[in-house]
Amino acid sequence: MSEYQYYEFAAIDRPLTPQQQAELRSRSTRATITASSFINEYHWGDLKGDPLDWMRRYFDAHVYYANWGSCCLLLRLPRATLEQAVLDAFVLPAERGSAFSASATDEHWILDWSDWDEEGSGDCERFWDEESQHWMARLLPLRDELLRGDTRPLYLGWLARLCGGELDDAAVEPPLPAGLQTLSGAQQALVEYLQIDPDWLAAAAGASEPLPASDETAPALDAWLDAQTPETLRAALRLLLEGRGAQAEREARRRFLDWQRSRQPVVAAPTRRRVADIAVLRQAAAQRRLERERQARDAEEARQRAERRQHLAQLAEQADVVWTDIDRTLQRGTGAAYDRALQSLRALSEALAQAGREREFRLGLDRLQQSHGRRGAWVKRLIAAGWVEK
Structure with missing residues (x-):
């Protein structure tokens, strides 16, 4: 580093x-x-x-x-x-x-x-x-x-x-x-x-006590302002006009807090x-x-599972389109194409299993093998996935 x-x-x-x-x-x-x-x-x-x-x-x-x-x-x-x-x-x-x-x-x-x-x-x-x-x-x-x-x-x-x-x-x-x-x-x-x-x-x-709401402070501010002399207000305005607004606020706030504390009943700290x-x-x-944190993790995992189920349900409804896309992808004959096809096949297998249509998946896989069973690199991927035997 x-x-x-x-x-x-x-x-x-x-x-x-x-x-x-x-x-x-x-x-x-x-x-x-x-x-x-x-x-x-x-x-x-x-x-x-x-x-x-x-x-x-x-x-x-x-x-x-x-x-x-x-x-x-x-x-x-x-x-x-x-x-x-x-x-x-x-x-x-x-x-x-x-x-x-x-x-x-x-x-x-x-x-x-x-x-x-x-x-x-x-x-x-x-x-x-x-x-x-x-x-x-x-x-x-x-x-x-x-x-x-x-x-x-x-x-x-x-x-x-x-x-x-x-x-x-x-x-x-x-x-x-x-x-x-x-x-x-x-x-x-x-x-x-x-x-x-x-x-x-x-x-x-x-x-720690909560902060007082602004509407609780407003009456006290009004009462304090009513008690200020013209000379005090003039001094504060002069600081503002001289570009010393931070100092004006600081001094006014300190006087207000001192006034407020003097009017409050003495309470044991x-x-x-x-x-x-x-x-x-x-x-x-x-x-x-x-x-x-555990509840948040559980909620997030539940949300992800629900989203996954919904995605798989939509995929199962579009099974014919997915089979066609896998077939077209395999026709490219490249390693990258085989990897993409296998990924789509895994998702479709899970989607059809969730829908209780495992037999439909096996039939679709057999059709793929009839068209692409001679592609050695593709078959090796199916063997590794456990879908076909050596």
Whole structure:
């Protein structure tokens, strides 16, 4: 297997300046570089730079994967997006090289979801198919979800650590977010990207509350908007007009969530489970998955059998046409023709047997032998099939 590595970076909040693009160009003459991206593939050699350093200086997102199975997703978020205490529940104790970790600059968090398979022992088919170069497009919406306060991507990172054997049975899960049973498309892509065990995910998600319906949120939004001062609304509109729509949404959503929490009754947080507790649920989840897979296989096999019976019934109705086609095919006198005729004969034999017309098949075969019994290569095929004796 030849070596293959794929690097893609994206600048979202602010485009790269001409100087920054020139700096990146000095690192690679082959890369595709624009004001919003850097893309390069390597069949030998490697990136002349540290992706984490590039994230600090230039970019908001990075996707990397190699054909031996290693992969990495980096996302840069403003520090105001996540409180330290919230993030700590998902990543501590963890260092870079973990399946999920975080680092900080003065202004940003850089979140790192990784699966480093240096021995190439994992399944890397997801990096070889025709969809492989769409990973950035599939994963990038995670950043917007995090900016909107959705912590499911963080929990999936914790699950990736669990699947990677980083956590012992006594480790306690982070706060369980709502909606784990109905992941977004980007979150499902992250599950595939990191190869998170579906049984661990099902076990963890079983206790996750459903997301509130949009029609349940609308009255609260209206009430909050009614309580805003003209100065607050003016500030939000100014951010929009200045092209800082993401910042405007982020700040407005944070204020709305704070207002909403202040009006809700204090409810005891659900008990956070130990890994050992979730492991028990995982066994049950695995059994349910295996049963679903068995039922799916049985249903597929039943469908195929029904289609086969229908096909054979139609073939039996057209037996005269099939006999004529076999006769014409044999007249060509080539090996390929004999193989095709034998294939048609096998299907017709099965069709007529299903219809209870075995005697009709034997009579038709005798007629064929009268016309083509001197074709040695054809007769050898019939002997091998058990239809005639030596």
